[in-house]
Amino acid sequence: MNAGNEQLPGLAETDNGATVVMSYGMGVDSTAILLRWLTDPSSRDFDLQDLVVITAHTGDEFDQTLRDVEEVVLPELRRHGVRFIQVGRTQRKTTASGEGVAVLDDSTAPQRLHVDGHKLSDEMLAAGTLPQVGGARMCSVHAKGNCLDPIIASVTAGRRYRHVLGFEAGERARAAKDALFNTEHRTGWYPLLDWGWDRTRCSDFIAETTGRRWSKSACSYCVFAMTTASGRQALVERYRREPQAGARALFLEAVARTLNERQTLIAGSSAAALVAGAGLTEVQAQFDAMLDECEHAVYEVRRLTRRSSVRAHGRGITARSVRAVARGSREQMEEELRECAGERRIGADGIVRHVVRARSEQLPALEHFFVVCPAVVEDKARPGFEVWWQEATTDAVLF
Incomplete structure (x- = not known):
């Protein structure tokens, strides 16, 4: 983590x-906290000049969420002069010192x-x-956590601070x-737990305060939103309003599924079927x-x-090699595929x-197979793959 002694490029000079x-995720829970603090001074024990609000953009939010924040939250931040920092990535990998993290805007009067x-x-x-369901949400770690950490370190500059997260009353485990x-400098703070507010209470408060129902913040292809029937139905309605978001989800699924028929956004089904x-x-x-x-x-x-390597008859790591052997139009590649080795099969x-x-x-x-896919996937093989493949194919011949 950045020790806070160096100013990250793009951050305001003022301290x-x-x-x-x-950490503002733009969804129901964190919006409820922020709006209550801005509209009800008795709900907080600090001055607004001591507050910094930071959002890490994934780049794939629904348009409705973006409109709601721009039309409701940003005017309140401007009115109260609250510092709002927007960050994102410039590349896949970021470092603890902030390399690969871009400060998109840092202002007490954010316009968009x-x-x-x-x-x-x-x-x-x-x-x-x-993105994979289960275990750590690495998509969130890469796109949000790894962006927020160096910015937080820089703006707190070695001071003790409370880090606010929007965990609602049903998320005590989180x-x-x-x-x-927590460290000697950082203390996690969860106001909704202190208030006893669950998501329904948060949603009702926002509606009472703003006159609109807030939508859940999520990427338009979020696998976690698709794990329940209610979540899938909510996505259907959002896709109905924002068809381009649904099309993007289908595109991501189609690319991944082409390379691995077992990869879909919905376990046992697919976004395409939805x-x-x-x-x-x-x-x-x-x-x-x-x-x-x-x-x-x-x-x-x-x-x-x-x-x-440790359990007899057990499964070890799974590795993959992907390599583009030809590029062109869809029709050209379908013809090119006909010339490739292997048995021609149409999957389920x-x-x-x-x-x-x-x-x-x-x-x-x-x-091992050849397939036509949108030319968006980078050639990539895990280090050591070629050696493992040679060993495995030799084993397969011997046994």
């Missing part, structure tokens, strides 16, 4: 002595949200993968986990247009799962692949 730093820069979806497309990261089932024809039309307009490539995909997902080696469960498990 307002921040002792309260709010700045969402340009390296998007989380750019990262997903380049890798040909999707607050307890966050508190493990959109088709809901009759979202405009979403489908915009998605089809995206496919028609983009360059395509024939990719060679190899995947292997090694034997465990409707995607044509030329399968050189079908996936097996016997270790080492190998998979």
